[in-house]
Amino acid sequence: MSTHPLPPFPAPTTTPTGVRAGRSLSALICVVAVGAVTACAPSEGAVAPSPAAAVAPASPGAGASRGTMGAPGIGDPDFPSDGNGGYDVQHYDLRLSYDPASRKLAGSATIEAKAVQDLTSFDLDLHGLAVSRVTVDGGAAGFTRNKDELVIEPGRRISNGDRFAVAVDYSGVPEPMRDSANLGKYGFISTPDGAFVTCEPNGAKTWFPSNDHPSDKATYDFQITVPEGLTAIANGEMTGTPQTKAGKTTFVWREKHPMASYLATMTTGKFQVRTGTSDKGLPIYAAVADSFHGSLDQLFTETGKITDYWSTVFGPYPFSSTGGVIDDYAAGYALENQTKPIYGGFSPEPTIIAHELAHQWFGDSLSIGRWRDLWLNEGFATYAEWLWAEHAGQYTADSAFRRYYANAADPMWNYPPGTARASDLFGSAVYNRGAMTLHALRREIGDDKFFPLIREWTNAHRYGTVTTQEFIALAERVSGKNLKELFDAWLFQPRRPAPIT
Incomplete structure (x- = not known):
């Protein structure tokens, strides 16, 4: 996320100074890049993560197991109500329909997970929105609401190590999170022609039920339906061609690499889109709101150039495509949504693009626990x-x-x-x-x-x-x-x- 601009600097210089090792950065990069001609080649979806960082329980009932009840927090002592205990999400399948005129979102989320303890109940994070039906492995499940906790009671006990699927049907007008001490407004934010969706740190729950903490990463499928003439943008790559029927268009996206929930997006609206590849062959998806049409080519070009360069500095690019989105919502910040950083109401300078694309390694591929x-x-x-x-x-x-x-x-x-x-x-x-x-x-x-x-x-x-x-x-x-x-x-x-x- 970009929020803090640099102070003014003196006149530009091309010679690095003060590096004690006595070697310039450019010389070092030439050494690092040897044998890395395919460093930016698209990843084919190797999804096996390294061992997750342990998150110590904050207190009983906030990350610690209570018998067979999944805890209402994942155990982050500074955010004790975020995430949930008792299971590890493997995959989200999100089928979503959004109408900007009424601001109504209708969703059906199927969450595939693995139990890490015996479970007679477990929680999902969900802010607002009305739940109409919940099933676990196809069978009806009981559910209650406690603020931002959706508490689910499956029809049978889930044993430690079992894989299970919970499906939640829900709808309503999404309400963004508000935190004046940090970003102000974030999560699902309605705009005149769609939605600006940036979820750090815990705004995913404003538009889909989730284990909303970066320590539980998962893969994602998105099927997003919007009025004809609008574009729906999500993480990863588009699967097939958008289909229009009865005045509505459905876009299907897939992120096949593990992703933290706060990096997920379903940004929608009127966008101009450019696709292609970087010099090293990495697919690029760039989109700008109509009011930023003059920035599309620069966003596309700088994104490809910077992603290619970072692959020589930080190691092979971890995902299958790169990109960026400029929306006309004046957020005052940018967020490193996985594969497609989003810039809220401004045309980013190259250093800001460099910041958000560096996050694809630091924050997106390597996520904090x-x-x-x-x-x-x-x-x-x-x-x-x-x-x-x-x-x-x-x-x-x-x-x-x-x-x-x-x-x-x-x-x-x-x-x-x-x-x-x-x-x-x-x-x-x-x-x-x-x-x-x-x-x-x-x-x-x-x-x-x-x-x-x-x-x-x-x-x-x-x-x-x-x-x-x-x-x-x-x-x-x-x-x-x-x-x-x-x-x-x-x-x-x-x-x-x-x-x-």
């Missing part, structure tokens, strides 16, 4: 902005680092980014001090260790979940250094670290 580790998403994507600017000859990562460090009065020094706060999840420290942590690490271990470390990080945890402690351990192993003091100073102390030399 708990929200307090958000710097692993935003710090990495912000540092990617600096690397892109360095690659483009605008400014160096080192100059960005030093400009931030020079402001000793910046409030981010009081906010340790290694423990993101639920009340200020997207604070500038998570972005900027998180990025500075990576630059301090790069200066400490040198480019010849730093960039291979990043590639090993993305490869070892591809499609899985990660924690800060795992990254620190890998950094120490790759570098052969004890880095605890460095990470403690930059991530966990509420003060400005000593200057790096």
Whole structure:
């Protein structure tokens, strides 16, 4: 997610400065890219994740098992009501119909899951919307509502290890989430011609029943029906040609790689679309609202160019297509929806596109297992902005680092980014001090260790979940250094670290 622009910089320079390893970034990338000609080749849907990061239960009834009742929270201590316990979702099949005139959404969601304990009841997250019917493995199931919890009682006990399918029919006018301390309004947001759908951190439940926490990733099928003349955009790739009947058009999309629920979208409206491939052959889907028609070609071109470049820096692109969407809803932010970042009401500069596309590795393929580790998403994507600017000859990562460090009065020094706060999840420290942590690490271990470390990080945890402690351990192993003091100073102390030399 992009929310924090960089401060003004001095005149552009093309020469990296202050990198202790003594090698330029461009020279290093040439070394890294050797043998990686197909780094951007579409992924064929290898969906086996690495072992998920453990999420410790916050308290009984909020992530901890209560006999055979699935807990109403997945166990994230900072977001105790998010997600649910007792099962692991494998796949979502979402059949959705949306009418912008009435703002009514009708849905049928089939959720395939595996029980991780014996279950006589379990919860799904769902905000508002009226549920008319629930079945489990085809049999009628009882259900009740408790705020944003849909509590389901199957007709038979589900045993630990069993696979089961729950189907939920529902409808109503979606209500977005509102959190003035963070993004304001997010989730399913109605627009005059459709909907702007950006769900970080927990807005998926505003439009489909889910296990709404990034630690439970799944694959997705979307079948979205809208009035004829509108376009429905979701994650992954379109399956077949949209079909129009009786004044309505149905679009079918499939995301065959694991995806966190907050990255799912069903953005709809009047869009101009361009498709094609990047120079390395990766499919691109770019769409812009009519009012941004002049930005379509730039979005398409920059998206392909930047995705191709990141594959030489971060490792092979993890998904089967790339893209981007510009909607005319003035959200004031961009979100890294998997395979198709969305830009809310503005034409993004290349550095913002670079940020959101870097998230395809950091946040989308490698997802956090708990929200307090958000710097692993935003710090990495912000540092990617600096690397892109360095690659483009605008400014160096080192100059960005030093400009931030020079402001000793910046409030981010009081906010340790290694423990993101639920009340200020997207604070500038998570972005900027998180990025500075990576630059301090790069200066400490040198480019010849730093960039291979990043590639090993993305490869070892591809499609899985990660924690800060795992990254620190890998950094120490790759570098052969004890880095605890460095990470403690930059991530966990509420003060400005000593200057790096």
